[in-house]
Amino acid sequence: MPNFADLRRTMVDGQVRTGGVTDLRLLGVLLDLPRERFVPQDKVDLAYLDRDVIVSAAGRPVRKLMKTMVLAKLLEAVGLSETDRVLDIGCATGYSAAVISRLAGAVTALEEDTDLAQAARRALAEVNAGNVSVVSGALKAGWPAGGPYDVIILDGATEIVPQELHDQLKPGGRLACVLRQGPAGRAMLFRSLEGELSGRPIFDAAAPLLPGFQRIPEFVF
16 A cells, blocks of 8 residues: 555655645645545555546546646635635545635535536545535536635636636635646636636646536637
8 A cells, every 4th residue: 555645745845846836734735635535446546646637437528636736836826715715616526625625714616527526525524624515517607606706716627718707706706727728728817806807827737628618619601
């Protein structure tokens, strides 16, 4: 059996710190939280590698946990506080929600794959993430019933600016995502300012595309 504590230390020191993350609260959470509980049993050896890890069952649409380094940089950019209400879109098996739960006040974890949502509930219960509510629904629609939110995190990439989620943010609220444009991607930090969603790039990044966030092909006649 691998020494997961050592693997977490290697992940944090070799991936997250070298990626520029300096938030001590966040680093402490990553060192403590057992990521191996959020991947299928046959993939525990992959849990701490610098890669996106497939967590969906065979025959289901492919879903992956985003690289820890990318997740950590997004979370550091939004600057989570202990009173923040957060919507985590595309939580998959719940690892991102578990990390957020130790940095924020309350988390709504949205997942449209019912098998993954059930896996998230089990794993989050195992790590005592009592301030997370896992809900099921279309990712692109968000979860307005739990809003408005201080922060929205897209736990994966989008090919479109998520304007439809703006109404679920509080004034001044933040939204972080990876915006994919062709083969390249950039992490973006958006804010709700004067009724508009205003964004800026924060770092280059790649992440798995979330269902429902594909760009609709344009037909040219």
